[in-house]
Amino acid sequence: MGGKILLASIDIPGIREFGVYRASGGYAAVEQALRGMTPAQVGNEVTKSGLRGRGGAGFPTGLKWSFLDRKSDKPRYLVCNADESEPGTFKDRYLMHHLPHLLIEGLIISSYALGVKTCYIYIRGEFKYLVGILETAIREANKNGFLGERILGTDFSLNIYVHPGAGAYICGEETALLESLEGKRGNPRIKPPFPAFKGLYGCPTVVNNVETLATVAPIIRMGGEAYAKIGRGKSTGTKLISACGNINNPGVYEIEMGLPVEDFIYAPEYCGGIANDKYLKAVIPGGSSVPILPADLMLNTARGEKRLMTYESLADGEFATGTMLGSGGFIVFDEDACIVRNTWNLAHFYRHESCGQCSPCREGTGWMERVLYRIEHGAGKMSDIDLLVRVAKNIEGNTICPLGDAAAWPVASAIRHFRREFEYHVKHPEVVKNTSHGALNYEVESMIPDSGTGVNYW
Amino acid sequence: MQNDNIIQHPQFIREGKQVAFAPGTLKKVHELILRYPEGQQKSALLPLLHIAQEELGGHLSVDIMDYVASLLGIQPVEVYEVATFYSMFYLDNMGKYVIEVCRTGPCALAGSEQILAHLRDVLEIKPGETTPDGIFSLREVECLGSCGTAPVMQVNTEYYEKLTPGKVDRLLEDLREYANKNKPGGSTWVEKFC
Numbered sequence: 221m222g223g224k225i226l227l228a229s230i231d232i233p234g235i236r237e238f239g240v241y242r243a244s245g246g247y248a249a250v251e252q253a254l255r256g257m258t259p260a261q262v263g264n265e266v267t268k269s270g271l272r273g274r275g276g277a278g279f280p281t282g283l284k285w286s287f288l289d290r291k292s293d294k295p296r297y298l299v300c301n302a303d304e305s306e307p308g309t310f311k312d313r314y315l316m317h318h319l320p321h322l323l324i325e326g327l328i329i330s331s332y333a334l335g336v337k338t339c340y341i342y343i344r345g346e347f348k349y350l351v352g353i354l355e356t357a358i359r360e361a362n363k364n365g366f367l368g369e370r371i372l373g374t375d376f377s378l379n380i381y382v383h384p385g386a387g388a389y390i391c392g393e394e395t396a397l398l399e400s401l402e403g404k405r406g407n408p409r410i411k412p413p414f415p416a417f418k419g420l421y422g423c424p425t426v427v428n429n430v431e432t433l434a435t436v437a438p439i440i441r442m443g444g445e446a447y448a449k450i451g452r453g454k455s456t457g458t459k460l461i462s463a464c465g466n467i468n469n470p471g472v473y474e475i476e477m478g479l480p481v482e483d484f485i486y487a488p489e490y491c492g493g494i495a496n497d498k499y500l501k502a503v504i505p506g507g508s509s510v511p512i513l514p515a516d517l518m519l520n521t522a523r524g525e526k527r528l529m530t531y532e533s534l535a536d537g538e539f540a541t542g543t544m545l546g547s548g549g550f551i552v553f554d555e556d557a558c559i560v561r562n563t564w565n566l567a568h569f570y571r572h573e574s575c576g577q578c579s580p581c582r583e584g585t586g587w588m589e590r591v592l593y594r595i596e597h598g599a600g601k602m603s604d605i606d607l608l609v610r611v612a613k614n615i616e617g618n619t620i621c622p623l624g625d626a627a628a629w630p631v632a633s634a635i636r637h638f639r640r641e642f643e644y645h646v647k648h649p650e651v652v653k654n655t656s657h658g659a660l661n662y663e664v665e666s667m668i669p670d671s672g673t674g675v676n677y678w
Numbered sequence: 679m680q681n682d683n684i685i686q687h688p689q690f691i692r693e694g695k696q697v698a699f700a701p702g703t704l705k706k707v708h709e710l711i712l713r714y715p716e717g718q719q720k721s722a723l724l725p726l727l728h729i730a731q732e733e734l735g736g737h738l739s740v741d742i743m744d745y746v747a748s749l750l751g752i753q754p755v756e757v758y759e760v761a762t763f764y765s766m767f768y769l770d771n772m773g774k775y776v777i778e779v780c781r782t783g784p785c786a787l788a789g790s791e792q793i794l795a796h797l798r799d800v801l802e803i804k805p806g807e808t809t810p811d812g813i814f815s816l817r818e819v820e821c822l823g824s825c826g827t828a829p830v831m832q833v834n835t836e837y838y839e840k841l842t843p844g845k846v847d848r849l850l851e852d853l854r855e856y857a858n859k860n861k862p863g864g865s866t867w868v869e870k871f872c
Contacts, residue, residue, distance in 0.1 A: 295715070307782045307821040338715075345728065345766045346822055348835040352870040381713045382871075386724050386764035389820065403723035403756075405763040421718055464784045464825035471826050508783055508821075549825070551784055562783055569782050569820050575763075 225438045225450070225458050226431070227474045230318050236353065238360035241321040247366055249440040253329045254374050257440075262333035266436060268444030270456035275301055275392070275429030276507060276547040278531045281436075287416035288334055289424040297425040298336040299401065300327060300433055302343040302350075303385055303392040306507035307569060308549025311460035312430035314472040316343075316350050319434070320357035324380065326433040328366060329440055331378045334426055338379050342397050345386040354382045389573035393621045394427040396575065407577045408621035429547075431460055452478030455530035459548055466554035468492035481505070481527045481534075482519045485552065498554040502637070505534055506546020508566050509626030511633030512559070513543050539633065559641050563634040564592035570627035581624040584615040588631055595642060598649030605642045609635055692740040703733055706868050707749065719750050723760055726750065727767055728867045736776075737768040765819065766835075773808040773815035775853050778832045781818045784825035793829050794818065796843040800850065813857045814850075836864040 224230075234240040241247070253262050267282025288296065300323070304312040316323055323341075331339050343350060358380050361367045369377045383401055385391050391400045395409035398420050419425020435457065439447045448456045455477040461484070464470045469492040475484060484490045485500065494500050500515040521527050522541035527534065534545045553562070571585040588611050594600050612628035619625070635642060645652050699707060707726060714721035726746050727738060734742050743757040761767045768776070779785075779794045798804060801814055808815040824830040827839035838849060 304823050305821055308784050308825050310823045310825055313823050344823065345724070345764070346832065346835065348867065348870060349837070349865075351867075352865070355871055379713075383713075383721075384725055384728060384867075386728065387766035387819070388764050400724065401721060402718065403720035403750075403752075403760065405759055421715065462826060464828060465787050470828075504783075551787075551825070553787070557787060562786070565781070565783050565786050572820055 223450075223458065223476050224474050225442075225447075226315065226322065226434060226460060227319070227472075228438075236318065236320060236357070238321060238357070238364060241319075242364070245441075246321055247325055247361075249437045250325055250328050250366055251372060253332055253440050254372050254376055259333045259335060262329060262440065265439055265444035266333065269439045269447040270444075270451075270454060271432065271435055271439060271447070272455070272531065273429055274431035274435070274459065274548070276306065276509070276544075278545065281428065281432055284416070284428070285330075285334060285426060287414065288426055289417045290335070292417075292424050294423040295338065296334060296336045297420045297423055298327065298331050298334055298339040299394075299397065299420060299425060299427045300339065300341040300430055301392060301394065301397060301427050302341050302347070302430045303397060304347075304430070304547075305344055305389040305392050305573075306509060306547045306549055307566065308464055308504060308551040309462050309507045309547045310464075311462040311472050311548055313347060313350065314462070315430060315434055315460065316347075316354060320353050321361070322437060323354075323430055323434045324357050324361050324367075325437040326435065327380055328361075328371070328378060330426075330428070330433050330436050332376055333436075336426075337377055338381070340401060340420075341380065341382045342391070342401055343382060343384055344391075345384045348384065351382050351384055358382070388575075389569075390575045390621070390623055393623065396621065397427060398425065405575070407575050408623075410620055450476055452528065452530050453532060455532060455545075459529070459545070461529070461548040461550050463491045463550040463552065465550075465552035466495045466498065466557065467552045468495050475529055477528075477530045479529045481529060484529055484550075485519075491550075491552065494552065494554050496554070498556065500552065501555045501557055502553040502559065504543075504549070504551040504553075504630070505529075506544045507549035508551065508569065509622075509629060510544040510546040511539055511542070511629050512637065513541075513633075514637045517541050517637070518543075539629070540636075543633070558596075559634050559638040560592070560596050560645050563631055564589065564596045566630045567592045567627070570623065574623060574627070578619040578624065580615045580618040581627065584611050584624070585627045587611050588615075588627070592631070595645050596652065598645070598653035600642075600646045600649075602643070602646050604646070605635060605639065608632075692744075695739070695741045697734050697739075697741050697745045699729070699733060703729065703868055706871060710871060711750070720752050720756065723750060723752075723757065724764070725867070725871070727757070727761060731767060732867055736772045736774070737770055771808070774813050774857055775833050776815045776817060778817045778819040778822075779805075780820070780822040780824070780828070780830045780832075782821040785821075785828040785830055788828035790829035790841075793831065793841050793843065793846060796846055800847070813854065834862070834864045 229244050271281045272278045388406045390396045391406040393408050396406040400406040415425040451457050458474050462472045486493045502514050503518045504512045521536045531545045535542045567589040571589040574581045574585045576582045591604050612632040615624045616628040711719050711722045730742050738761050744754045747754040747757045805818040829841045830839050
């Protein structure tokens with residue numbers, strides 16, 4: 221099982237408990253950092269490691285830390301973004317469930333580097349069972365002198381608190397998360413000012429993803445330069461990929477950056493191929509917000525090179541023939557999956573999760589959903605397809621936060637690569653209507669008149 | 679300032695009931711409030727609403743929201759605007775067990791539509807409704823972050839994964855039995871915070 225960094229100790233029985241984690245070399249990085257390094261040295265190691273934000277944007281973590289306003293006399297905060305709500309992504313949940321102490325360890329070292337005395341873990345409310353696991357881990361760390369006042373006899377003090385959200389995808393956006401943490405609605409803030417200057421309670425704040433912060437511990441243990449040697453190019457280290465959809469082995473896998481996508485999908489130690497001996501049709505490789513790619517473009521780039529699991533390779537060809545690594549939510553579609561239905565499903569998601577602050581997103585996501593609904597349910601027009609492209613284009617880039625882009629990209633890319641499937645839906649309304657299955661039959665009966673015209677959706 | 683005329687929406691009916699946390703819960707609540715800096719007690723709003731919803735009747739009535747506002751020293755409207763934003767807070771009366779079926783992409787690929795159809799058939803209610811005996815409420819929710827074990831649903835925030843109609847039937851049977859014995863559907867928020 222070589223090459224595992226984050227999940228190296230996951231198979232040790234009882235690793236969730238402090239004693240077992242400590243005995244397997246846990247919290248050694250905390251001792252190493254607090255006793256032998258200055259905060260600036262810790263920051264340097266993270267910069268040298270080339271670690272990039274694992275939440276989706278892939279922004280260099282060391283650089284993000286360097287923006288923190290260190291001249292301000294206000295308290296600084298570190299907020300761990302555990303509001304994992306991106307469809308297809310469940311890696312942070314897995315990490316926190318099995319290795320809560322690895323996250324705590326990463327939080328202590330990061331807080332030390334940033335000069336933070338209070339750290340909040342903002343976890344989505346649905347993960348209530350994890351709140352108990354994290355609180356237990358925090359209490360254990362406290363009891364053993366790794367949290368609280370004067371950690372390990374140094375001048376450094378830190379408290380970590382778990383804060384549950386309450387079911388809002390938008391709170392994964394860092395400024396919406398801060399609003400929510402302040403006890404408000406999760407409406408994203410206009411940037412600048414960036415959280416590094418005005419974040420939580422108007423104080424300098426760093427917001428990082430769970431996986432990013434957990435990775436800081438092994439980086440300190442092995443050194444930034446050694447970490448940077450793993451992976452490929454600017455995509456250093458390993459990445460947790462949560463694979464789901466029509467594959468034989470759904471689950472969370474730690475891969476070294478640079479693994480060919482084809483190997484990831486078909487190797488028995490990863491996804492294990494497409495379920496039920498079917499063929500690969502398409503993949504959304506980085507959570508539902510990134511563009512969908514058909515099988516041929518997913519396995520090889522438009523230039524004919526093998527597509528690799530790195531930030532750069534997945535983005536090769538930009539949005540015309542590429543996609544993004546995003547959060548690592550790897551959703552696989554087999555030959556039978558209906559792209560139109562999936563696009564409608566995701567459009568419903570974004571309409572539901574739009575906070576409603578910016579008109580293009582609030583209105584546009586609803587329009588896209590309704591147009592997709594009528595195409596999927598046999599009441600679409602040919603002009604609807606171009607209408608969707610236009611609406612998506614008018615949302616993209618015209619909103620305060622990236623949720624607008626995230627809603628537009630799946631629709632635009634599905635039409636870009638699967639236009640013929642959309643056209644088929646329009647041309648064959650009877651076939652489409654009859655293949656609708658499951659729960660939606662109820663809606664189809666009541667909401668679309670037999671004539672197929674005039675959809676009374678709402 | 680509490681002007682009854684401000685609130686006209688049918689969901690916002692102030693019943694005038696006296697609500698309060700049990701002393702043990704109240705102690706925990708005050709500890710939670712102390713986790714946030716001086717002057718920022720409002721931060722504790724989401725955790726408090728979770729606890730209030732769970733311990734004071736399964737949904738957030740106006741009386742409960744007013745009570746939470748008084749605990750935090752904020753205006754009631756600051757609570758209303760938050761309670762109406764987040765999908766985990768219920769403003770209407772809910773059943774004893776709230777069944778929330780994930781409907782988003784990966785779960786739909788794995789058959790969540792059939793699971794939901796099955797629940798509708800068995801419970802004879804639509805999403806958003808409660809059975810007449812008050813035991814079950816059915817809701818469709820967005821991604822629960824359990825896509826590798828789809829299809830998934832939550833009952834009172836406990837996860838039930840890799841569902842099949844048969845599993846759903848067995849679960850409903852168990853829950854009906856629990857309801858007779860007056861058992862809660864899972865562990866509480868207060869237990870989670872230590």
